[in-house]
Amino acid sequence: MNSEQRPDIARLVISCPDQHGIVAAVSELIFDIGGNIITLDQYSTGVENGQFFQRTVFHLPGFAQRRQTVQQEVEERLAKRFSMEFHLTAADEPKRVAIFASKTDHCLLDLLWRHRRGDLPMDISMVVSNHPDLESDVRRFGIDFLHIPVDRDNKDAAEAEHLKLLRGKVDLVVLARYMQILSPYFLAEVGVPIINIHHSFLPAFIGAGPYQKAKDRGVKLIGATAHYVTEDLDEGPIIEQDVIRVSHADDVAQLTRFGADVERAVLSRAVKWHCEDRVIRHGSTTIVF
Amino acid sequence: MNSEQRPDIARLVISCPDQHGIVAAVSELIFDIGGNIITLDQYSTGVENGQFFQRTVFHLPGFAQRRQTVQQEVEERLAKRFSMEFHLTAADEPKRVAIFASKTDHCLLDLLWRHRRGDLPMDISMVVSNHPDLESDVRRFGIDFLHIPVDRDNKDAAEAEHLKLLRGKVDLVVLARYMQILSPYFLAEVGVPIINIHHSFLPAFIGAGPYQKAKDRGVKLIGATAHYVTEDLDEGPIIEQDVIRVSHADDVAQLTRFGADVERAVLSRAVKWHCEDRVIRHGSTTIVF
Amino acid sequence: MNSEQRPDIARLVISCPDQHGIVAAVSELIFDIGGNIITLDQYSTGVENGQFFQRTVFHLPGFAQRRQTVQQEVEERLAKRFSMEFHLTAADEPKRVAIFASKTDHCLLDLLWRHRRGDLPMDISMVVSNHPDLESDVRRFGIDFLHIPVDRDNKDAAEAEHLKLLRGKVDLVVLARYMQILSPYFLAEVGVPIINIHHSFLPAFIGAGPYQKAKDRGVKLIGATAHYVTEDLDEGPIIEQDVIRVSHADDVAQLTRFGADVERAVLSRAVKWHCEDRVIRHGSTTIVF
Amino acid sequence: MNSEQRPDIARLVISCPDQHGIVAAVSELIFDIGGNIITLDQYSTGVENGQFFQRTVFHLPGFAQRRQTVQQEVEERLAKRFSMEFHLTAADEPKRVAIFASKTDHCLLDLLWRHRRGDLPMDISMVVSNHPDLESDVRRFGIDFLHIPVDRDNKDAAEAEHLKLLRGKVDLVVLARYMQILSPYFLAEVGVPIINIHHSFLPAFIGAGPYQKAKDRGVKLIGATAHYVTEDLDEGPIIEQDVIRVSHADDVAQLTRFGADVERAVLSRAVKWHCEDRVIRHGSTTIVF
Known part of the structure; x- marks a missing residue:
């Protein structure tokens, strides 16, 4: 079993206009809810007027039960602030x-x-x-x-x-x-x-x-x-x-x-x-x- | 020095309609004039109405002096018989x-x-x-x-x-x-x-x-x-x-x-x-x- | 079907001390028995005291019936002369x-x-x-x-x-x-x-x-x-x-x-x-x- | 010129025992000092008792002048907390x-x-x-x-x-x-x-x-x-x-x-x-x- 397929592993994929503080905000949120980042990849098409993309895989005990809440947190703390599109998935949900x-x-x-x-x-x-x-x-x-x-x-x-x-x-x-x-x-x-x-x-x-x-x-x-x-x-x-x-x-x-x-x-x-x-x-x- | 660049190494590249006996005729000629084949590659686009291509590298003592004669032999024994286009080069003549x-x-x-x-x-x-x-x-x-x-x-x-x-x-x-x-x-x-x-x-x-x-x-x-x-x-x-x-x-x-x-x-x-x-x-x- | 797998396709693989005339002798034999060479690859470990290897694929009508004879021809005309080991196979005999x-x-x-x-x-x-x-x-x-x-x-x-x-x-x-x-x-x-x-x-x-x-x-x-x-x-x-x-x-x-x-x-x-x-x-x- | 070689680009490479909150702490620090993360790569040898590695490239206006301060911030806010080894370099300092x-x-x-x-x-x-x-x-x-x-x-x-x-x-x-x-x-x-x-x-x-x-x-x-x-x-x-x-x-x-x-x-x-x-x-x- 690939480590990413274990339970309690969440994936957050985001896309938004590039701006300061995105990585910090995402990782802070994950830390605040008790998650531990496993891998984080990001790419920006350019600092000025660029589009920013990030995929974050993190471990969060009880993610299956807490998914709704996490979704809501992302919506409120990140999506609005950064005009972000995102999707949140469970690694063990094929x-x-x-x-x-x-x-x-x-x-x-x-x-x-x-x-x-x-x-x-x-x-x-x-x-x-x-x-x-x-x-x-x-x-x-x-x-x-x-x-x-x-x-x-x-x-x-x-x-x-x-x-x-x-x-x-x-x-x-x-x-x-x-x-x-x-x-x-x-x-x-x-x-x-x-x-x-x-x-x-x-x-x-x-x-x-x-x-x-x-x-x-x-x-x-x-x-x-x-x-x-x-x-x-x-x-x-x-x-x-x-x-x-x-x-x-x-x-x-x-x-x-x-x-x-x-x-x-x-x-x-x-x-x-x-x-x-x-x-x-x-x-x-x-x-x- | 690459072995192909030594003196007395000749290359014969031919192209003609595919037919029986081309490889035999070429290698026989080389044997008859005292040459030793080093590499021989050939390809045919098809047995029926195909075009045949061959590159033969051979060692022939005194090739520099004998080149004219070899050229003539190929012309007479091969080119006419097989409606062949060919060129003969010396490996040490860059x-x-x-x-x-x-x-x-x-x-x-x-x-x-x-x-x-x-x-x-x-x-x-x-x-x-x-x-x-x-x-x-x-x-x-x-x-x-x-x-x-x-x-x-x-x-x-x-x-x-x-x-x-x-x-x-x-x-x-x-x-x-x-x-x-x-x-x-x-x-x-x-x-x-x-x-x-x-x-x-x-x-x-x-x-x-x-x-x-x-x-x-x-x-x-x-x-x-x-x-x-x-x-x-x-x-x-x-x-x-x-x-x-x-x-x-x-x-x-x-x-x-x-x-x-x-x-x-x-x-x-x-x-x-x-x-x-x-x-x-x-x-x-x-x-x- | 790969062209090499058709009937009437023979493969002759040989190995012998390198010397003049091997390619010519092989291709001549194939021509004499009515075969047409499809591919021929050869390699020598060195002109002096080297070992020579060749794989020849040729088309020969009725090879299945004539295999014994061809085997014998190779034995007599090639193997003895060049101290050659060889094997002859039919491409359609898996x-x-x-x-x-x-x-x-x-x-x-x-x-x-x-x-x-x-x-x-x-x-x-x-x-x-x-x-x-x-x-x-x-x-x-x-x-x-x-x-x-x-x-x-x-x-x-x-x-x-x-x-x-x-x-x-x-x-x-x-x-x-x-x-x-x-x-x-x-x-x-x-x-x-x-x-x-x-x-x-x-x-x-x-x-x-x-x-x-x-x-x-x-x-x-x-x-x-x-x-x-x-x-x-x-x-x-x-x-x-x-x-x-x-x-x-x-x-x-x-x-x-x-x-x-x-x-x-x-x-x-x-x-x-x-x-x-x-x-x-x-x-x-x-x-x- | 590679984007990473421009002035005002800093690289922070860290290594420490894996634990929660590292990415958040690093990205927060960078955000706090006015930096913008360009790329961030991290790897952990394992969640339990693993070693964590991260390379963060970020844009920080006036980095050349502020380097000492940043070095000190990293020392105080990150290195001690996470038992971290790190080095901080300027991308335009070859x-x-x-x-x-x-x-x-x-x-x-x-x-x-x-x-x-x-x-x-x-x-x-x-x-x-x-x-x-x-x-x-x-x-x-x-x-x-x-x-x-x-x-x-x-x-x-x-x-x-x-x-x-x-x-x-x-x-x-x-x-x-x-x-x-x-x-x-x-x-x-x-x-x-x-x-x-x-x-x-x-x-x-x-x-x-x-x-x-x-x-x-x-x-x-x-x-x-x-x-x-x-x-x-x-x-x-x-x-x-x-x-x-x-x-x-x-x-x-x-x-x-x-x-x-x-x-x-x-x-x-x-x-x-x-x-x-x-x-x-x-x-x-x-x-x-």
């Missing part, structure tokens, strides 16, 4: 996650397996797929598998079904090589963040067939990018990226095979960091503490 | 290289240092710059520095001067962060390959200001790309690329600083490989043996 | 592999997954474990799982049982985090190569508890090493290694988690390369083509 | 550094060049060498070069001369491939930290000739390690390490060439981090913020 997949298994299996070994602080509520292929793989992990076919004619109905499953039930949707584009309506309605894995080193090779494009362009490294999904396809804030060296001798099939390893590693890290409240969106970019 | 630079010193100095240590099998014929700033750094290495200012009004005259300096005098031009775009006329006239270093992981962030673009896009890795220069800016065949991890906390100045290390490493490798006859252009890509 | 594991699943599962996706050119004959924990994971892939407990008292009997299972039935044994030391008797009797994954960057942190040792020493990178097993524990020829960056803030549990990713990647690559006949042992080191 | 070198130039030149471009926040007081070879390279950067020959007979005298040069004049000694072992007497007397670059991935290949040892052992990656020098040769706390991939085909000369690139990068990073007060020694390890 995010509820729905994973969407299609036929490709490597990203999905990596998430299921890491989850089983306790490396991902989340509950997998369900796996949703437009194909039945991965059902037995998923059920084996004791996780619900929902096959909801999607085609041109039923896309609206399928998304309505998706929304019904997700609304109020999950905190995060992960697209683990889900080969359907989500409609703006779905994105507006789902109400939780969505993380996608794109099989290229964005912004290179936007769109379909990135390994073929990489082959045609003759790049010497291929990569993968995990990002939050926005209405602008492949343009959402990047959470994590990585690359692997390839050579002229690797054909597209080989690039795809190499790429699969990078994709699963990158997606797993992005999901882990999100579930640990390490990632803060800031415009079209992210802060990752 | 390429003559002109380096173009502007004000930034890191790529230039890295090439000069490596050359001085004997790591780059080339002769540096001259350094050409549109600014005088790097003159004393260059002269200190005993290398000619030519300051040829370039502005909107004198670009044609400057390029004419460049061509006069280069024609017949160099085998390669290296743009070590040279901040001028070469005209199509110059590219057509210069008659030797040109290697450029672009300060991004191409095809991402084409054009000017790639580190600013990388910052704006929020990428988690930045890179550099060495490529042959063609008329299509930033589109030439890629020789080498690499990346380095960055974070949200790195500003553009820091990205530029990190990037400089990647740029100089990537350019040095590309130049080294070119000078060792390891790089073969194939359409918009390269084979690197 | 190695038969036994995997040994204990309780840790990451290396084992990675091999099983990659095998299922068709990325590892091998047949998994069985999984052998001294613990029952991984049985259902393994059986799910349709692979035999044999639970053979090992303790101080029954070690000889257990190894006898192992040998009975393996002899003549497998071409390779892979130790996927198998937590038992194999006896010199077993190593002498098993008659096939054994690949082990050690959870450190050898030769650093030999023996047990390498992540604890790494933590104590304060290294900034941790690694894993796949090597052939010899009587000298952790001293066998290294096939592949890799590392991952860690920080002072990572405790031993976190190092272990990070390390698991490196271990499974390194072991999978080593096994793949071995099964593709890319790895040649040379004293206490390896050539990897 | 460390004074002596670089020791022998004949090899790559590490030395990399430091001199990075220093010239403003990437290393330090003053180079002198370069000391036991050989005259690098004198003109060093003087060209406008830096004093002191040639102090060392041999078996004059070692004590040489070290006495070293100490005379260094005492009270420098804050750090950097061994940039200095090929002499420093005596315990020297280490005891010099009174400032010493950073060394070892040309292997420690703890592998301790002692002389690491690239030869790496070749003999057949490792697939070679590395370099920057560490503080202690009486136990090659055993001092590691600051930074990195590796590069090599193959069976690379001879010792090639390993040495590849290794040189890793050495200079690793040493430069270690020196930079030390000069930015990012590195804290903790027993035989380091915290690097």
Whole structure:
């Protein structure tokens, strides 16, 4: 068990205009309520007119019971004073996650397996797929598998079904090589963040067939990018990226095979960091503490 | 001294339609003339209608004296039979290289240092710059520095001067962060390959200001790309690329600083490989043996 | 399907004292019997008194039927002349592999997954474990799982049982985090190569508890090493290694988690390369083509 | 100019037994004196009986004039209460550094060049060498070069001369491939930290000739390690390490060439981090913020 996942561990993530005294005020509050800071990361986009971000993990005996009070203290002592947005979470209260997949298994299996070994602080509520292929793989992990076919004619109905499953039930949707584009309506309605894995080193090779494009362009490294999904396809804030060296001798099939390893590693890290409240969106970019 | 730089070492680089018997014919010829193969790399784009590439390094006593004869043997026994393009070089006959630079010193100095240590099998014929700033750094290495200012009004005259300096005098031009775009006329006239270093992981962030673009896009890795220069800016065949991890906390100045290390490493490798006859252009890509 | 796995693809791996004409003789033979070389890699430890190694992959129609003849040709035309050791394999004839594991699943599962996706050119004959924990994971892939407990008292009997299972039935044994030391008797009797994954960057942190040792020493990178097993524990020829960056803030549990990713990647690559006949042992080191 | 190098930027580095309220007390003090925290990193070896480390960078108008007062405030309000060791530095007050070198130039030149471009926040007081070879390279950067020959007979005298040069004049000694072992007497007397670059991935290949040892052992990656020098040769706390991939085909000369690139990068990073007060020694390890 990761030390951050123990009971009585709270995480406070804040964002506000940069100004004097924020760190002091936060740490003072934590001290006053009897907490002990475990880690504290902060970043400012600039002293003048900058935006300030901070993630503080602290130990507070009885946090589960006292959460409401702490929330209120933060609201009163910090949020108003600093025009602060914040969220307060319990490290032992895992995010509820729905994973969407299609036929490709490597990203999905990596998430299921890491989850089983306790490396991902989340509950997998369900796996949703437009194909039945991965059902037995998923059920084996004791996780619900929902096959909801999607085609041109039923896309609206399928998304309505998706929304019904997700609304109020999950905190995060992960697209683990889900080969359907989500409609703006779905994105507006789902109400939780969505993380996608794109099989290229964005912004290179936007769109379909990135390994073929990489082959045609003759790049010497291929990569993968995990990002939050926005209405602008492949343009959402990047959470994590990585690359692997390839050579002229690797054909597209080989690039795809190499790429699969990078994709699963990158997606797993992005999901882990999100579930640990390490990632803060800031415009079209992210802060990752 | 690298083993490949000793006397009596020949390199034969060939390209032809793929077909049976090429490796046998090449190695037989080398055996017949008394040579000993040191390394042999080959690659075919496909058995059917593919293009075949091979680089063979071999030891042949008295190669300097016998070069003409060997050239003729290859012409007669191989080139005709296999519709082969080839070039035959002596490993101890370094390429003559002109380096173009502007004000930034890191790529230039890295090439000069490596050359001085004997790591780059080339002769540096001259350094050409549109600014005088790097003159004393260059002269200190005993290398000619030519300051040829370039502005909107004198670009044609400057390029004419460049061509006069280069024609017949160099085998390669290296743009070590040279901040001028070469005209199509110059590219057509210069008659030797040109290697450029672009300060991004191409095809991402084409054009000017790639580190600013990388910052704006929020990428988690930045890179550099060495490529042959063609008329299509930033589109030439890629020789080498690499990346380095960055974070949200790195500003553009820091990205530029990190990037400089990647740029100089990537350019040095590309130049080294070119000078060792390891790089073969194939359409918009390269084979690197 | 990897191009190397198609029918009619042969691999010839040779080793002999370096001398003139080897490449020519090999490629000539292949041409004479109607083969077409796909890839050819060679390496010599030195022109004078050196040892020469070559791996040649070639396409030969009807290789399955003609294998005996080809074997004989190589014997007669090459092996005698060059005092050559060689082996000739069919690319579509996968190695038969036994995997040994204990309780840790990451290396084992990675091999099983990659095998299922068709990325590892091998047949998994069985999984052998001294613990029952991984049985259902393994059986799910349709692979035999044999639970053979090992303790101080029954070690000889257990190894006898192992040998009975393996002899003549497998071409390779892979130790996927198998937590038992194999006896010199077993190593002498098993008659096939054994690949082990050690959870450190050898030769650093030999023996047990390498992540604890790494933590104590304060290294900034941790690694894993796949090597052939010899009587000298952790001293066998290294096939592949890799590392991952860690920080002072990572405790031993976190190092272990990070390390698991490196271990499974390194072991999978080593096994793949071995099964593709890319790895040649040379004293206490390896050539990897 | 790095933002940390501007005037009015202070750095407070502390170490004390872990307990509640440290972050709050530090940030409160900074707020009280009118400072604004720019970055704050902390690490605890454990909540129970652990050791706590923190590096806080803050902006304080007029810090140069107020330094004494701040030092006193920290002493009174923090150091006593928390049994704290601390040091307070001004970011625009560079460390004074002596670089020791022998004949090899790559590490030395990399430091001199990075220093010239403003990437290393330090003053180079002198370069000391036991050989005259690098004198003109060093003087060209406008830096004093002191040639102090060392041999078996004059070692004590040489070290006495070293100490005379260094005492009270420098804050750090950097061994940039200095090929002499420093005596315990020297280490005891010099009174400032010493950073060394070892040309292997420690703890592998301790002692002389690491690239030869790496070749003999057949490792697939070679590395370099920057560490503080202690009486136990090659055993001092590691600051930074990195590796590069090599193959069976690379001879010792090639390993040495590849290794040189890793050495200079690793040493430069270690020196930079030390000069930015990012590195804290903790027993035989380091915290690097």
